[in-house]
Amino acid sequence: MFDEDEQYPGGRHARQDPVGRRGLLKAALVVAAAVPGLAVLADHLLRRGHDVTAPQAAPAGRSPQSPPVNRPLVSRPTQVVLPLAGKVIVLDPGHNPNNIDHLAEIDRLINSGGFLKACNTVGAETDAGFPEWAFNLDVARRARVILRSQGAQVIMTQNGHTPYGPCNNRRAWISNHAHADATIAIHADGGPPEGYGFAALVPLLVISSISDNKAIIKPSGELGEATVRQFAQATGEPLSTYLGADGIQERNDLCGLNLSTVPKIFIECANMRNASDALKVTDPTWRDAAALGIANSIKAFVLR
Numbered sequence: 186m187f188d189e190d191e192q193y194p195g196g197r198h199a200r201q202d203p204v205g206r207r208g209l210l211k212a213a214l215v216v217a218a219a220v221p222g223l224a225v226l227a228d229h230l231l232r233r234g235h236d237v238t239a240p241q242a243a244p245a246g247r248s249p250q251s252p253p254v255n256r257p258l259v260s261r262p263t264q265v266v267l268p269l270a271g272k273v274i275v276l277d278p279g280h281n282p283n284n285i286d287h288l289a290e291i292d293r294l295i296n297s298g299g300f301l302k303a304c305n306t307v308g309a310e311t312d313a314g315f316p317e318w319a320f321n322l323d324v325a326r327r328a329r330v331i332l333r334s335q336g337a338q339v340i341m342t343q344n345g346h347t348p349y350g351p352c353n354n355r356r357a358w359i360s361n362h363a364h365a366d367a368t369i370a371i372h373a374d375g376g377p378p379e380g381y382g383f384a385a386l387v388p389l390l391v392i393s394s395i396s397d398n399k400a401i402i403k404p405s406g407e408l409g410e411a412t413v414r415q416f417a418q419a420t421g422e423p424l425s426t427y428l429g430a431d432g433i434q435e436r437n438d439l440c441g442l443n444l445s446t447v448p449k450i451f452i453e454c455a456n457m458r459n460a461s462d463a464l465k466v467t468d469p470t471w472r473d474a475a476a477l478g479i480a481n482s483i484k485a486f487v488l489r
């Protein structure tokens with residue numbers, strides 16, 4: 186963007202080579218001396234220093250006869266509005282690196298929307314022992330960088346620094362309390378070895394004494410559809426061969442979806458028990474692509 190003052194005709198043009206034009210005007214005075222009126226006009230223009238060769242339109246509110254003003258060229262700060270400015274995104278990396286040392290705490294049963302279920306679990310792992318929590322956390326951190334660069338406020342439910350969990354009801358509370366525009370719980374599955382691919386897990390209606398997720402069913406479904414498109418495009422990962430249909434699985438047994446009051450899905454990015462998918466989840470370059478897919482899914486959803 187340019188500063189409008191740079192375009193002001195009384196500024197730059199009036200400062201360019203006035204001497205040469207004055208010489209021409211003097212010559213015109215001599216030639217036109219015998220013509221009454223013309224000499225007077227030329228003399229008038231010479232005294233005013235006007236540019237008679239390049240008349241310019243006057244800016245609004247300024248008379249064409251106003252003297253030139255040499256304003257200082259002040260550059261105004263350029264305001265860049267990032268696409269996700271003002272949006273609150275919660276990334277919920279499944280499990281926790283320290284869950285394994287706190288089995289008593291994470292096995293504690295909690296009300297998960299009308300039924301009891303463990304507070305949290307240790308998660309899956311590849312046959313070679315690469316843990317799901319490491320995949321989830323790494324992808325979440327990478328996605329956070331992308332989303333923040335686009336202006337979003339990003340909250341993570343855990344960042345590997347807490348002893349365990351948090352419990353799944355606490356994870357839901359974090360998103361609800363933040364009034365998140367979108368939440369994705371990031372996971373990789375421990376499915377049948379022959380199965381592969383990714384899926385978005387979306388909420389079914391669950392109304393209980395502590396929950397009512399009716400308001401989030403439709404937008405969460407839209408977030409799921411956006412994720413099917415964007416994650417496939419960013420990673421090339423096929424749709425799951427064993428979870429749901431067309432990359433979508435509806436669930437009513439996940440505490441994090443049952444207790445949510447803001448649009449939320451889970452993504453199972455790949456099957457850690459499948460040999461081909463295991464190579465992907467252990468590859469940092471693929472995790473970068475997975476993070477981009479998740480960030481693009483959120484962006485597509487909140488800007489829809």
Ligand SMILES: [Zn+2]
Pocket residue numbers: 279280308309317372373374
């Ligand atoms: Zn998981």
